[in-house]
Amino acid sequence: MLKKILPVFIVVLIASCGDDDDSNLEIVPPRLLADQIIEDDAAIQEYLATHFYELQTDPVFGGQRVVIDTIAGDNAGKDPMINDANLGTKVVNVSSNQVNLVEEENDIPHTLYYIIAREGEGISPTVADSTLLKYEGYLLNRTKFDAVSDFVWQELPNFLRGYANGIAELTSGTSEGLVQNGDGTSYYNDSGIGIIIMPSGLGYFLASPSTAIPSYSPLVFTVEVGNIIENTDTDNDGVPSILEDLNGNGYLFDDNTDSESELSAGVFARADFQDTDDDDDGIPTRTEISDAEGNIIFPYPGSENGGVPDYLNPDVQRDPNDN
Structure with missing residues (x-):
């Protein structure tokens, strides 16, 4: 199964060398994002120029699936993906702290490529959405490292950024299209495939x-x-997860309004989309955005005229039941 993203610290690679009993250890630091993206993009461009895809009927489940192959031999006349009219790109900025690197790099542009093989209805x-x-x-x-044969639910923030951003370019099927x-x-006979x-x-x-999966590997997913x-x-907590991406960078783990109070208390710091009390004021977020009957108020209380919403303001403990 596709691995969830977990908060880990990357350690340096250590290689031993020498011909005698005394081992000399060479510390190899991680590559820089800015250097690696140049190499990766060149490799991806070559891949797009030398591979094609087709939609084929799934022999087991029915419906359609994407099959990718190399342009060679019997396939020498196929059109490369780089010329496909449905090829799109999306630039996502990546900073070193988002991939747990020590060397500071901020907002390094990374180009994501995607192809909409079939538009969903x-x-x-x-x-930030849960997706089937x-x-x-x-x-x-073309080495396959992972696959699921049937539909699974995934909460996209917990998986690879490129994976989530690429899926966000596709469209789903409908309940009427489920067979x-x-x-x-x-x-689904009307699902999005890409x-x-x-x-x-x-x-x-x-x-x-x-x-x-070797380190520094560009990845390909058919979805x-x-x-x-x-x-x-x-x-x-009553706030859709996508609205808890406060800086709007599509990476939900660096949005944590009460990180200082959490760290001071010695508890695990939770991003806002995982935290039921986003300002750590003792009043649950859902309470601070609801009326006395439990209905969500929008715009959220306190946010009128550009103000800080009550649920993000630790100096305001709004409880509609006390009003």
Whole structure:
């Protein structure tokens, strides 16, 4: 299964050398994001120029799936993906702290490539939504490292940034397009199907979770989006997770309004989309944005005329039941 992103610290690589019993250890620092993206983008451009894709009928579940192959031999006349009219790009800025690197680099542009092989008839998820999908993951040399054969739910913030940003460019299927097979399996005849090609800075970079994925590997995913929980609220605090991306950079883990108080208390710091009390004032976020009957008030109390919402202001403990 595609590994969730966990808060880990990347250690340097250590290589031993020498011909005698005394080992000399060479400390190899991680590569810089700005250097690696140049190498990754060149490799991705070559991949797009030497590979093609086709939509084929899934022999097991029905419906359609993307198949990628090399332009060679019997396929020598195929059109490369780099010329596909449905090829799009998206620039995502990556900073070193987001991939747990010590050397400071800020907002290094990373180009994500995606192809919409089939437009879905539903809606597009955000990078913060829970999404029902199928996927297959490959290296640029076409080695498959991961796949799911049937639809699974995934909360996109917990997975690779390139993966989430690419899926956000697709559209889902609809309930009317869901086809139930007689054997208990199912498929969508109107789902969004696409390809995502990402540089390593939007993937695992140095922190590969598996020996099947070398460090600094660009990744390719074929994806089918079946359904979406629109405006997913991960912590059920009444604020959709996408609205808890306060700086709007599509990375929800660096938005933590009460990080200082959490660290001072010696508790695990939780990003706002995972925290039921975003300002750590003792009043749950949901309470501070609701009326006495429990209905969510929008715009959120305190945010009128550009003010700080009560649920993000530790100096305001709003409890509608006390009013």
